[in-house]
Amino acid sequence: TTWGWPVTSGIPAMDDFLSWSELEPGDADAHYSERLVRLSEMPTVYPRPRAAGKRHSAAEFGLPEGRNLYLCIQNLRKYHPEFDRLLLGILDADPRGVIVQLGVPQKYICAALRERQQRALGPLAERVLTVDRLPGPDYLDLLACADVVLDTPRYGGGANTILDAMAMGVPTVSLPGEFHRGRWCAAVSQRIGWREGIASDPADYIRRAVRLAGDGDWRRDLAQCVRDHADRLFDNTAYVGELDAWFTETIIRDRGSQA
16 A cells, blocks of 8 residues: 555555655654555656646735735645644734635535634634635646645645645645654655755744745745756656566565465
8 A cells, every 4th residue: 555545554464555765754664554665756756737827816816915825725624723823823923914725615614614713813814715626727826826835734735735836836834743644745845955844843834934925035946946856746757667666576575485
């Protein structure tokens, strides 16, 4: 099994969990009932996304202009209460800041989260806006309007959302956790040598997010990092060769043990 569902199966019949060396902490073997296999390549071949280029301003998405836009593109189900405290800290530190989140079709989930945010954020919850989900190219246009992308703690983004943000040159902020499911954003950032968005604790997460929102030079640095290392993030077929070699060696080994 592998990272599509980024937790151990807990099934004794599963032998191996295929992961990525840059993603797993040193003690990660203890997180899996399977034998943990740390491959050296990022475990995806991801085509570089392209925005539609139709909408170029926040106003075209119904968002306020002239504000610092902190966009979270994770599923609302990933919003751990710990994230509420991070949003509160950002909005308190940045009077011009607006949090933008993507809704889900299940309106009762949006309503339940809104109720929780109003309790946790108080009056600042008025600066948390929800945008309906968009078709792929339009979603990338929205990403391009953001100043910062916020990764959710504990269960963060995976290949799609993090690489989409990278492709649009938008800086991401993450607070890597103990487990695989909360470390993708940090691992991808480290792969291109861009560590400015990797926080060490909640206060550092807030500080980095607020600074990035107001620092165009940092955003340009990230965009340049992506341009310089795009072959490490997008259309990276080296993973195919590594995966093929691993399967070949494993099959040969297992056949030999059965002889």
